[in-house]
Amino acid sequence: MRCLALPLVFLLAAATPSNAEDFRIGVAAPFSGSFSILGSQIRDGARVALAQDNDAVELFEQDTACSPEGGAAAARALIADRVSVVVGFICTEAVEAALPLLTEAGIPTITPGVRTATLTDGRERSGFLVYRTAPRADAERDAVARILSERWRKEFFAIVDDGTIYGRELAESLRASAELRKLEPVFKDTFRPQLDNQVGLAGRLKRAGATHVFVGGDRSDIAILARDAKGMDYVLTIAGGEALRAENSTVPLAEGTLMVGLPRWADIASPQALQALKAAEILPDGYVLPAYAAAQTALAASEKGDVNAALAKERFETVLGPFAFDGKGDLDTSFYRLFRFDGEDFREVE
Numbered sequence: 001m002r003c004l005a006l007p008l009v010f011l012l013a014a015a016t017p018s019n020a021e022d023f024r025i026g027v028a029a030p031f032s033g034s035f036s037i038l039g040s041q042i043r044d045g046a047r048v049a050l051a052q053d054n055d056a057v058e059l060f061e062q063d064t065a066c067s068p069e070g071g072a073a074a075a076r077a078l079i080a081d082r083v084s085v086v087v088g089f090i091c092t093e094a095v096e097a098a099l100p101l102l103t104e105a106g107i108p109t110i111t112p113g114v115r116t117a118t119l120t121d122g123r124e125r126s127g128f129l130v131y132r133t134a135p136r137a138d139a140e141r142d143a144v145a146r147i148l149s150e151r152w153r154k155e156f157f158a159i160v161d162d163g164t165i166y167g168r169e170l171a172e173s174l175r176a177s178a179e180l181r182k183l184e185p186v187f188k189d190t191f192r193p194q195l196d197n198q199v200g201l202a203g204r205l206k207r208a209g210a211t212h213v214f215v216g217g218d219r220s221d222i223a224i225l226a227r228d229a230k231g232m233d234y235v236l237t238i239a240g241g242e243a244l245r246a247e248n249s250t251v252p253l254a255e256g257t258l259m260v261g262l263p264r265w266a267d268i269a270s271p272q273a274l275q276a277l278k279a280a281e282i283l284p285d286g287y288v289l290p291a292y293a294a295a296q297t298a299l300a301a302s303e304k305g306d307v308n309a310a311l312a313k314e315r316f317e318t319v320l321g322p323f324a325f326d327g328k329g330d331l332d333t334s335f336y337r338l339f340r341f342d343g344e345d346f347r348e349v350e
């Protein structure tokens with residue numbers, strides 16, 4: 001991946017000193033250490049986003065090193081730079097160390113990378129000026145519950161999990177949502193993962209009369225279950241979570257497998273953003289497009305004058321769609337969607 005050949009502090013267009021000061025934006029990310037490639041993605045996305053705007057803006061970049069010490073040092077440096085808003089952070093430890101300092105200075109933070117639920121859950125108590133464009137850690141299980149309990153309300157569905165925390169949380173969330181809708185699965189079970197076959201599980205599902213099953217587990221177990229059900233001439237619709245994107249199975253994933261997950265950002269980004277990245281010789285990977293959208297939000301809020309008030313109340317158009325925040329500082333809409341595997345890739349289900 002190539003970075004834009006721009007200095008750490010750059011002026012994108014001519015402006016009076018007072019306007020330039022109003023549009024000082026900070027970027028905090030790990031530019032050193034084992035997470036530096038992710039930090040570079042955030043930097044690249046923010047740089048290209050701001051380069052597309054005609055307003056004058058100065059961008060100040062600080063390395064968080066993904067550590068508490070690095071987060072605090074980055075915050076102090078950005079406060080000294082008199083930025084009006086900070087974009088970045090991918091590590092919980094760094095942002096938690098930075099937020100008290102940035103909040104005391106009246107500088108809001110927009111993070112496209114930190115998913116830890118407590119970051120915004122404690123906002124009313126802490127008063128931290130933090131806004132999150134990344135999905136929350138619990139957003140996946142909420143999406144599984146919401147999407148499947150609605151779509152499967154007339155189906156004979158089952159819910160199984162592999163006994164891991166991840167698998168159990170997804171399965172339990174769907175079960176609870178179904179119960180609220182007065183829906184009862186025909187079968188519930190915890191299966192043993194990482195076996196060479198899941199014939200026993202497939203047999204139990206068939207005897208229970210399940211036509212659909214949600215599996216809280218990984219891609220390999222889901223692929224094996226689909227293979228074994230097919231070998232029994234058992235027509236079974238299988239759904240899973242984001243783990244289905246992981247290429248960890250030697251058994252091919254069955255066509256028709258459903259996934260509740262996030263889209264690939266490049267699939268939903270505006271053509272203009274993709275063209276801008278291409279012109280800058282930057283691939284739309286990882287955090288590039290989320291950082292692009294977060295930087296657009298930061299700039300638009302800065303233009304309103306009171307950045308924090310704007311972030312709390314306004315809706316912003318970004319390359320990934322409209323962004324607006326709820327009372328906690330999380331996005332008020334979910335990116336999670338239902339996809340179907342077509343034999344080669346996951347395609348969104350209308």
